[in-house]
Amino acid sequence: MSDSVRDAFIGQLRSFGMTAVFGNPGSTELPMFRDFPDDFRYVLGLQESVVVGMADGYAQATRNAALVNLHSAAGVGHAMGNIFTAWKNRTPLIITAGQQARSMLVGEPFLFADQATELPRPYVKWASEPARAQDVPAALVRAYHLAMAPPQGPVFLSVPVDDWDEPVDPGQPLPPHTVSTAIRADPALLGRVTEALAHARRPALVVGAGVDRDQAFAETIALARRHQARVWAAPLSARCGFPESDPLFAGFLPAARDGVREHLGEHDVVVVLGSPVFPYHVEGTGPHVPDGTTLFQLIDDPATAAWTPLGTSVVTSIGLGVRDLLAGPAPSPRPAPPVRVRPARVDEPDTISEALLMQTLADVRPESSIVVEEAPSSRGVMHDYLPFDRPDSFYTCASGGLGHGLPAAVGVALARPNQRVIALLGDGSSMYAIQGLWTAARESLPIVFVIVNNHAYAALDEFARHFGISKPVGTTLPDIDFAGLARDMGCAGLAVRHPEELTTALRDALAAPTPTLIEVQVTSSQ
Incomplete structure (x- = not known):
């Protein structure tokens, strides 16, 4: 048969x-x-x-x-x-x-x-x-x-539905076979990038999610150190492409043309790795990079390369491309760039700000932990107080849509059972996929769900100011009992409202063998 x-x-x-x-x-x-x-x-x-x-x-x-x-x-x-x-x-x-x-x-x-x-x-x-x-x-x-x-x-x-029980066609064998998925760049085109880096006065790298996806993290660090290049995170990057505590890390580019141009103003050569040039969220005018800046892009998507508005795009797998750049000519001697100034530690005895939450989470989380984030209004504060320094340590949604972070954390935890997964979620965004808590409980996954509860779609309140709207409609959320929802779906759940409770609650949740949701009542850090 x-x-x-x-x-x-x-x-x-x-x-x-x-x-x-x-x-x-x-x-x-x-x-x-x-x-x-x-x-x-x-x-x-x-x-x-x-x-x-x-x-x-x-x-x-x-x-x-x-x-x-x-x-x-x-x-x-x-x-x-x-x-x-x-x-x-x-x-x-x-x-x-x-x-x-x-x-x-x-x-x-x-x-x-x-x-x-x-x-x-x-x-x-x-x-x-x-x-x-x-x-x-x-x-x-x-x-x-x-x-x-x-x-x-x-x-x-x-x-x-009736296909599954049909007999296979014996004349259509399906032997195992391998398809190569690596893309090697045009050597001549890549040679232009290596020459420009070697002779740049103040080079910069802009790293996107493609660096982490293509396992080019270590090579990107080596490239930055070889050229004493400042490293910026691409606008809205969904992965960590460079250690954010490294002295060469310069910060995060904004998703706005004027802001990108301002941040890149000191650089004469900019090489973008694994990111579009550039994902903007607001309209802008003028050039995409400062006058006199030469831009190169390494990207594995020909369609993205085609709409890149300036510079030279090299279609390549990011790992192969960066390794080829490392084999290029030796750079001219240049001093190390200035080190990014990090914000001072916060000490708040009365209320929990977003800054205090992120700082405490950075203090207590295991070094090998993974954060899956979907808290858009808190992302800037997260960048300041919760750095990521390892590959595969950070995931967020590249689309700007909501409802991805909570279930994605469940998927990451299933794939990485020996690492602690922390889902960092806004109160509004978590409600798009709150059913994912049930699966976390059913699978007994030791995830810590941290709800940043500011009782609003705060990202929209902030963005409304761009349009000159002082009081947008539909952005205030009524009280939702997140801890109760978690308990009803089989997870442990608790609410934290005072600073002295925060460290203990996070440590206990990180040590628990099953999922825990912590609802943290925060005040804005802005």
Whole structure:
């Protein structure tokens, strides 16, 4: 008796090391899980967007594609916010969605997806509903290699419910094979970058999420030290690309053209590694960099290189590109740049400011811990008081959407069971995916969820000033009992309102073997 499509599909997943399935099951997915294999793990989320967020965190932390299983059109629709975020995060996901039986698709059956492959576009690299059931395993192979190829990202497969039990096509063997995903730069073009760095007077590096994604952290440190270059974090970077306590680290570029130009004013050569040039959040005028500054970009995405507005873009894997830069000519002697001035420590006996919270968290967290952040209004304070100095130590949402951080922390914790994961969340943003607490409790994950509770969508209050709006509507949140919500979903939960409680609460939570949510009532540090 020949294998079924399901058997071949599961076998291919196993060969790719993809034995975790993130899902919220629906009717048209059930046959996929007939005789679910013992060596696979099904991670249940209580809403489809939460499921994608968990898979995103897991894929980033394992550096392998993760499998997401959704329900036809309604489930994919619920998930679209975090599919968009996975696209911006450059996260390799294989998203499968159930479809009604092929014999029913001539009409409009209940719970089917009309134009199923169009629904997730343009935020997937490839979308397919195979023409035959027997083509589903081959489509998976193609999907995996596309998801993992630079720039990485999500892909989508729609599978009719009756495909899974069909026999495979013996004339379509699927032997294991390897696809190289490394991109090597044009040597002549990269030579222009090495020459410019070697002869620069005051060079700078701008590091984006691509440095950490491509495991180029150590090489980037070596490049900065070789050239005595100041290092800036790219605007809105979703990963840590350089140790923020290092004397060469200069700070964080703002997501505004005028601010970028001002911060880069002293540099004659700027090399951007693994980031667009530049992700802006507000309109600006004038040049993107100061007059007289030469800009180079190393990026693994030709599409991003194509819209870069100035300078020279080199399409390359970041790790390979930085190693090639290290092999370039010796630089001219130059003095070390000035060291960034860090803010003084805070001491507040009466209330908890965002600064005190971040400072205390920096003091008590284990050196190997990982922070997954989604507290937009607190990010600037976090930059000042909670530095990250290691690769794979910091994750945040690259899209600007909400509802990613809480479930992504669950995914990271599943992938990194020997490291402590801290989810640093705003009160407003946490409510987009609060169901993720249930999965954390179900999986007994020792995550510390820290809710920065300022009773508002404070990031919008701040941004309203850009438009001259003094009192925006809809930004004040009523009281929400976050600790109670956590307890109802199976986590430990407590509220902290006084400074003397903060250190003990964080230390106890970091030592707990199961998830704990700490709601911290804060006053603004601005």
